[in-house]
Amino acid sequence: xxxxxxxxxxxxxxxxxxxxxxxxxxxxxxxxxxxxxxxxxxxxxxxxxxxxxxxxxxxxxxxxxxxxxxxxxxxxxxxxxxxxxxxxxxxxxxxxxxxxxxxxxxxxxxxxxxxxxxxxxxxxxxxxxxxxxxxxxxxxxxxxxxxxxxxxxxxxxxxxxxxxxxxxxxxxxxxxxxxxxxxxxxxxxxxxxxxxxxxxxxxxxxxxxxxxxxxxxxxxxxxxxxxxxxxxxxxxxxxxxxxxxxxxxxxxxxxxxxxxxxxxxxxxxxxxxxxxxxxxxxxxxxxxxxxxxxxxxxxxxxxxxxxxxxxxxxxxxxxxxxxxxxxxxxxxxxxxxxxxxxxxxxxxxxxxxxxxxxxxxxxxxxxxxxxxxxxxxxxxxxxxxxxxxxxxxxxxxxxxx
Amino acid sequence: xxxxxxxxxxxxxxxxxxxxxxxxxxxxxxxxxxxxxxxxxxxxxxxxxxxxxxxxxxxxxxxxxxxxxxxxxxxxxxxxxxxxxxxxxxxxxxxxxxxxxxxxxxxxxxxxxxxxxxxxxxxxxxxxxxxxxxxxxxxxxxxxxxxxxxxxxxxxxxxxxxxxxxxxxxxxxxxxxxxxxxxxxxxxxxxxxxxxxxxxxxxxxxxxxxxxxxxxxxxxxxxxxxxxxxxxxxxxxxxxxxxxxxxxxxxxxxxxxxxxxxxxxxxxxxxxxxxxxxxxxxxxxxxxxxxxxxxxxxxxxxxxxxxxxxxxxxxxxxxxxxxxxxxxxxxxxxxxxxxxxxxxxxxxxxxxxxxxxxxxxxxxxxxxxxxxxxxxxxxxxxxxxxxxxxxxxxxxxxxxxxxxxxxxxxxxxxxxxxxxxxxxxxxxxxx
Numbered sequence: 001x002x003x004x005x006x007x008x009x010x011x012x013x014x015x016x017x018x019x020x021x022x023x024x025x026x027x028x029x030x031x032x033x034x035x036x037x038x039x040x041x042x043x044x045x046x047x048x049x050x051x052x053x054x055x056x057x058x059x060x061x062x063x064x065x066x067x068x069x070x071x072x073x074x075x076x077x078x079x080x081x082x083x084x085x086x087x088x089x090x091x092x093x094x095x096x097x098x099x100x101x102x103x104x105x106x107x108x109x110x111x112x113x114x115x116x117x118x119x120x121x122x123x124x125x126x127x128x129x130x131x132x133x134x135x136x137x138x139x140x141x142x143x144x145x146x147x148x149x150x151x152x153x154x155x156x157x158x159x160x161x162x163x164x165x166x167x168x169x170x171x172x173x174x175x176x177x178x179x180x181x182x183x184x185x186x187x188x189x190x191x192x193x194x195x196x197x198x199x200x201x202x203x204x205x206x207x208x209x210x211x212x213x214x215x216x217x218x219x220x221x222x223x224x225x226x227x228x229x230x231x232x233x234x235x236x237x238x239x240x241x242x243x244x245x246x247x248x249x250x251x252x253x254x255x256x257x258x259x260x261x262x263x264x265x266x267x268x269x270x271x272x273x274x275x276x277x278x279x280x281x282x283x284x285x286x287x288x289x290x291x292x293x294x295x296x297x298x299x300x301x302x303x304x305x306x307x308x309x310x311x312x313x314x315x316x317x318x319x320x321x322x323x324x325x326x327x328x329x330x331x332x333x334x335x336x337x338x339x340x341x342x343x344x345x346x347x348x349x350x351x352x353x354x355x356x357x358x359x360x361x362x363x364x365x366x367x368x369x370x371x372x373x374x375x376x377x378x379x380x381x382x383x384x385x386x387x388x389x390x391x392x393x394x395x396x397x398x399x400x401x
Numbered sequence: 402x403x404x405x406x407x408x409x410x411x412x413x414x415x416x417x418x419x420x421x422x423x424x425x426x427x428x429x430x431x432x433x434x435x436x437x438x439x440x441x442x443x444x445x446x447x448x449x450x451x452x453x454x455x456x457x458x459x460x461x462x463x464x465x466x467x468x469x470x471x472x473x474x475x476x477x478x479x480x481x482x483x484x485x486x487x488x489x490x491x492x493x494x495x496x497x498x499x500x501x502x503x504x505x506x507x508x509x510x511x512x513x514x515x516x517x518x519x520x521x522x523x524x525x526x527x528x529x530x531x532x533x534x535x536x537x538x539x540x541x542x543x544x545x546x547x548x549x550x551x552x553x554x555x556x557x558x559x560x561x562x563x564x565x566x567x568x569x570x571x572x573x574x575x576x577x578x579x580x581x582x583x584x585x586x587x588x589x590x591x592x593x594x595x596x597x598x599x600x601x602x603x604x605x606x607x608x609x610x611x612x613x614x615x616x617x618x619x620x621x622x623x624x625x626x627x628x629x630x631x632x633x634x635x636x637x638x639x640x641x642x643x644x645x646x647x648x649x650x651x652x653x654x655x656x657x658x659x660x661x662x663x664x665x666x667x668x669x670x671x672x673x674x675x676x677x678x679x680x681x682x683x684x685x686x687x688x689x690x691x692x693x694x695x696x697x698x699x700x701x702x703x704x705x706x707x708x709x710x711x712x713x714x715x716x717x718x719x720x721x722x723x724x725x726x727x728x729x730x731x732x733x734x735x736x737x738x739x740x741x742x743x744x745x746x747x748x749x750x751x752x753x754x755x756x757x758x759x760x761x762x763x764x765x766x767x768x769x770x771x772x773x774x775x776x777x778x779x780x781x782x783x784x785x786x787x788x789x790x791x792x793x794x795x796x797x798x799x800x801x802x803x804x805x806x807x808x809x810x811x812x813x814x815x816x817x818x819x820x821x822x823x824x825x826x827x828x829x830x831x832x
Contacts, residue, residue: 046822071823072823074510074511074512074514074515075511075523077523077535093504093508093619095504095507095508095510095511096510096511096822096823096824097507097510097820097823097824097825097828098504098507098825117523117524117527118523118524279531282531283531340620344620347495377587381623384623385495385617385620385623388617388618389618389620391533392618394531394532394533395527395529395531395532395533398531399529399531
């Protein structure tokens, strides 16, 4: 390919080198090799509102270490290496004054791009010459594809288990055993909370997408705060209301429980055909945590049983599973980001563990108004600290997949 | 380090090109009022034009964030003439790794530098559809609005967790428990503080919102308490003395001159890196508004020791008349009562101690029993927090004003000097 001065920032000495070499532009400025690893220095400056400058425009196939120094470019806080539209590696949290950041990628012959978001020139070409002896194992895209397949199996298993759990709930309701039904209700909740972001939006055949009575998520998980008067009460929370507020099982309760089983069975069929893109897992994990912040921290999800902490633990587990399936790929793209997200999951997990209570329904303390007033902020803050870094990964894995 | 006396001049704001153009074109904004004609034009401004950001020179004021390469200068937002609005937030560190703190201070510094230039902290609408915007966008097109963001470090930064104990500024510690403290658990302390001040509330809010996002993204800090404020309640040099929500002028005797800043505000002792910094005390002071409003005017004047409308001391005619603390009335009582706020806080009565006040009014709507929930977000700067404590101890015990206020929030922070371009606030901590 023909390279032009306009496609990259070139240091003056590099221009000189290119002019002197004349006929061999592709090898104008190859990276120096140190201990068998090509070394590329990338310097970020505030020139032109943000400039990304490379000291080499090419390297021989093999390991390449990029060393990024932000000298004076406040607007540039991250940098990526791309192959076409695929992301291979990145550095974030770049800021003037911080020590240089390094990352190493094994690159085969071809054309790559250094992507500096917010720089005056965002894309800079980088050429790798020659061929790798063998194709590297475990490329990001392969790892992510394995992850999405694994996640699809996880969703199927979870819905299978949900079907078993709601069937037990129905049996207890039919037996008029209030105490057993309450326990069965708490046991059946976490399955839906783990995967709800994947199964929202299913509409029963032949119904209008705007009609709540044909929306499977509404039929399974509607609650008082999103009651559509025309569609009425259904699903988990209709049963919950009878078991915990009325504290009584009647013919209506039995209808609700039987309908719940039928709808979860439909969901079970639908889940079997689902496939996922890597960003679906990332977005799904993010929206499970949004569910915690919007419905559970406030105590509105489990308005009668107050087992919101059980739901929160379910949302967290689902998000953590989704991330775990992306993690091998994410570790290749940005080990620091993957590590930070893992650390935040561990923090939230440890916090939730402090509310465990084997005697309580679902294994967690009752989320009373007092507990909410005392600890709601703490729980919400911990989850918020997980949400922010987690929100970054959809873009990374979508680009890598 | 250059002589501190030079600093006041160094901080003169730069009008942006747009602002200069406007100033020149309109021939001074006095001509840009509804009904009045443009200079050189017979057309009156429409209300929309008169209210536009473009017509408001304050929306184009820009202050530098970085200090010049050859000097040590304080952060903006201390000596800076108080802007009209503020957004304060304190943060808890959520890490024990000093590298996380280092990254946060560097990312915050870079972002503050951009914000003070009126630039977003990152892409608002990224090209990749799966990406999340880095800047939230609500300050686009609003201009610089004289924004300053001032960053402070709380006592725990120099505690056992981060290995920075030997860099601790000499006087940084938690404030003592003070008389009349009614601090609420959710409004206490913090490991880091950010105070944005601007001529537009949305510019100030946006700055803190996006900086808080960066804190959570780096995993280094989470929000602790916050307060929005309006109607600057302290005057800077050259400004007319504004009023607090008691209706009295506030800050008539505030620090204004370079000599006072050097003597009372800037730090000159302790570790080298801390020189040129200052200590920030933040107090959320609830006012018992309804009680105050129903206090007779002579009581109100006696509480402050001043006349409400003119701001003159009870012994004088004009705001800036020197108070005569010795004068007595016919009955032999001091004209400026012994327990009046002005006398209790006067440097003449406190061994010469002065603090720089840079406070804002606030309202949080109505309280739980339906009364006005409002007061003063008190912010002071001094070269030793003990100076604040000394004054507050008097206010809490013998100041007549104490009956009408409750101190419900509190924090103390060290505010390091401004960074140079290519560096960040507190970089010296991580050598």
